[in-house]
Amino acid sequence: MFSIGEFSKLTGLTVKTLRFYHEQNLLLPSRVDGQSGYRYYSEDKIEIARMISTLRELEFTISDIHEILSQYDDEADILQYVEQHLDFISQRMKQDRLTIQSLRKILNKEKEAMKMMQAAGFEMQEKEIESLLVAGIRMKGRYCDCGKGFAELGKKVGRYMHGKPMMLCYDTEYREEDANYEVCFPVNEKCRSRNIEGVSVRELPAGKCLSLLHRGPYDELRRSYEVLMRIVNERNLELEEFSREIYIKGPGIIFRGNPKKYLTEIQLFYK
Amino acid sequence: MFSIGEFSKLTGLTVKTLRFYHEQNLLLPSRVDGQSGYRYYSEDKIEIARMISTLRELEFTISDIHEILSQYDDEADILQYVEQHLDFISQRMKQDRLTIQSLRKILNKEKEAMKMMQAAGFEMQEKEIESLLVAGIRMKGRYCDCGKGFAELGKKVGRYMHGKPMMLCYDTEYREEDANYEVCFPVNEKCRSRNIEGVSVRELPAGKCLSLLHRGPYDELRRSYEVLMRIVNERNLELEEFSREIYIKGPGIIFRGNPKKYLTEIQLFYK
DNA sequence: TTTACGGTCTACACCAACGGGAGAGTCAAC
DNA sequence: GTTGACTCTCCCGTTGGTGTAGACCGTAAA
Numbered sequence: 187m188f189s190i191g192e193f194s195k196l197t198g199l200t201v202k203t204l205r206f207y208h209e210q211n212l213l214l215p216s217r218v219d220g221q222s223g224y225r226y227y228s229e230d231k232i233e234i235a236r237m238i239s240t241l242r243e244l245e246f247t248i249s250d251i252h253e254i255l256s257q258y259d260d261e262a263d264i265l266q267y268v269e270q271h272l273d274f275i276s277q278r279m280k281q282d283r284l285t286i287q288s289l290r291k292i293l294n295k296e297k298e299a300m301k302m303m304q305a306a307g308f309e310m311q312e313k314e315i316e317s318l319l320v321a322g323i324r325m326k327g328r329y330c331d332c333g334k335g336f337a338e339l340g341k342k343v344g345r346y347m348h349g350k351p352m353m354l355c356y357d358t359e360y361r362e363e364d365a366n367y368e369v370c371f372p373v374n375e376k377c378r379s380r381n382i383e384g385v386s387v388r389e390l391p392a393g394k395c396l397s398l399l400h401r402g403p404y405d406e407l408r409r410s411y412e413v414l415m416r417i418v419n420e421r422n423l424e425l426e427e428f429s430r431e432i433y434i435k436g437p438g439i440i441f442r443g444n445p446k447k448y449l450t451e452i453q454l455f456y457k
Numbered sequence: 458m459f460s461i462g463e464f465s466k467l468t469g470l471t472v473k474t475l476r477f478y479h480e481q482n483l484l485l486p487s488r489v490d491g492q493s494g495y496r497y498y499s500e501d502k503i504e505i506a507r508m509i510s511t512l513r514e515l516e517f518t519i520s521d522i523h524e525i526l527s528q529y530d531d532e533a534d535i536l537q538y539v540e541q542h543l544d545f546i547s548q549r550m551k552q553d554r555l556t557i558q559s560l561r562k563i564l565n566k567e568k569e570a571m572k573m574m575q576a577a578g579f580e581m582q583e584k585e586i587e588s589l590l591v592a593g594i595r596m597k598g599r600y601c602d603c604g605k606g607f608a609e610l611g612k613k614v615g616r617y618m619h620g621k622p623m624m625l626c627y628d629t630e631y632r633e634e635d636a637n638y639e640v641c642f643p644v645n646e647k648c649r650s651r652n653i654e655g656v657s658v659r660e661l662p663a664g665k666c667l668s669l670l671h672r673g674p675y676d677e678l679r680r681s682y683e684v685l686m687r688i689v690n691e692r693n694l695e696l697e698e699f700s701r702e703i704y705i706k707g708p709g710i711i712f713r714g715n716p717k718k719y720l721t722e723i724q725l726f727y728k
Numbered sequence: 729t730t731t732a733c734g735g736t737c738t739a740c741a742c743c744a745a746c747g748g749g750a751g752a753g754t755c756a757a758c
Numbered sequence: 759g760t761t762g763a764c765t766c767t768c769c770c771g772t773t774g775g776t777g778t779a780g781a782c783c784g785t786a787a788a
Contacts (some may be wrong), residue, residue, distance in 0.1 A: 202738085206775060222783055224739050233714055240711055245556055248774070254711075260718045261709035262567045272560040282550040285516055289543040294532045323756065383640050438532035440511055441527075443504055447531045460755095462764065474763085477746060493754055494766050519745070 187216065193227040197235040210248055212255070213238060261314065270331070292439055297352075299435040299449055302308060302401070306451070310398050310417060315394040315453065321346065321377055321385050322354065322370030328363055337371035342385050346377035353431040360408055368428075396452040399434075403445030407452070414454050426455035435451070458487065464498040468506040468544075481519055483526070484509060517542060563710055569621075570706040570720060574670070577722070581669050581688060586724065588663040592617065592648055592656050593625065593641030599634055599640060606640035613656050617648035624702040639699075664697065666724040670705075674716030678702070678723070685725050697726035 194201045207213040208225065213234055214226035234255070241251045250267060258264050286349060321343040325335045337349055349372030356366040368386075375386055396417060398412040435449035465472045478484040478497065484505055486496035505526070512522045521538060529535050592614040596606050607622055620643030625639040639657075648658055667688060671681040689696065706720035 189735075200776085202776060203774085205737090210774095219783095224783075225736085234585065237711055237713075238630050242774090243556075244559055258712075259715045260712050261563055262571065262718070264711070265564060265567055268560050268563055272557060272564070275556050275560070279550055279553040279557065282546050285514075286543060288515055289539055289546070292532055292539050293536060293543070296536055300533065411485065435533075438509055440535070441529075441531050442508075444530045447533070460764075471747085473747060474745085476766090481745095490754095495754075496765085513745090 187226040187228055190225045212252055222226050247382045284308055302434050308399050313395050313397045315395055318372055318390045320370040320390055321373045321387045322368040322383055324368045326366055329365050332369050339369055339371055339413055342382050343373055343377055346373040347371045347372040351433045354428045356428045393455045395455045397453050410452055423456040429454045458498040458499055461496045483523055488687055528538050573705050577670050579670050584665055584666050584668045589661045591646055591661055592644045592658045593639040593642040594656055595639045597637055600636055610640055610642055613653050614648055617644040618642045619645040622704045625699045627699045664726045666710055666726040668725050671721045681723055692728040702723045
């Protein structure tokens, strides 16, 4: 006969846990001293304790263990419990996988944005941009409706996405209404052969551009455009058909309402 | 201003949850009627509620959310929280993966054993056995010491294991002590090229045998051997150097103490 | 015999994130 | 005024234990 402390050391279960299992009628002491209330465990309880810890390590609930131990004595008899439990754990793992995906997405998004910021700074730069495969949806109307376009694009080609969302602006001057633009995502090669309704997949040509990183809400973008346009005029550059806006950091997954930290790269291509 | 019920429908959070978040100072109503105690939420609380649900979906704790919302307003600021949380979830997933592995192992073991039992029945059979790649450790001593051998074998070649554990018995008669046997595992081809100290990897030749399924504890195996030996003598068969015991079902991972359900196949090879 | 010290006892509170239900009060429409 | 839907507070239950307080027990040294 072992005292509860000795039995605890033998089985690896804490004294508290042993008392709890006693209360739950899961692992009864062999004898309880009537006067002192001390619990005493005989050797044959060790095997039961081992079974219980094994089942707990497999994350069975106490009530499952209760049923299993009181009704069966062979693994073949509890296959339905095991299968059910396997389903349960698999379910949880699936959920965790999704959670991890989302968390990774947040991390990657922010880390990329930080890298971009450090690399670029907030000065105007002249850049040589390589050609870029994109999928886009042409839009007409207000700029602020672009969200719908991005949502649709996300549904249709989200899985091929390979870079930050962009906008191609076909207007030569700012328009409140009836603007002419295209929302698009850089996509990977798998998307090239796809023919998706309403979506244009094509390669944007390489070229030279003036680039400026804009920090702040979208309705202040005009100021950055003005800065760039002054330079264009000074240098007498001839602009290409459309400019690009690259949304390096927009509304986050968690925090959406702080446009002060939005980060947008404007690229004005010239010939 | 929305009543708690309306706000609940808008946000997808239950009324109970909203009251709980109020109690936790996480999502305060915009106004609480002094007399009736009714909670009223203004529109700007919707965004906060969305953030909270998003964070809860990502399985952040209430206290994490509290810190996050009260101190920060941009995803870049909470990267350390996200990373830490990612670690935590990954850890849990890793644990779950192990649990699932163990549960699958139990299922597979039992299902294989059941298949074998149904296929074989408990009659003596004549079988043609194909050649079999095994890894084995030669033992001398008592049969009941074979557990140590299997443990060592499991450590050294467990990852190549490809079938039920077996024993090769080199004795022509039963010996209590000083028995001469070899514990072994069938292994896959990856093991063939390995040179592992103390372990012999080789191909057991194909051949004909008398096979009998024995159900019950190992110390009753002799009875089944006797049954087989009578037939050997009747037919005047000449036996090969060693017989095989295949442990189709032995002590389980959970239940170990019911040898009545153990299942062992005895194979006596003859020329 | 007393005292010290460690082991053990019961009983209660606590964790996380709510859900259920009782009993009472409130709001808005008819 | 009444009805029915809504809301309030308060308390309990969940899961698998852990932490703590205050009392009791057992054994050995002084």
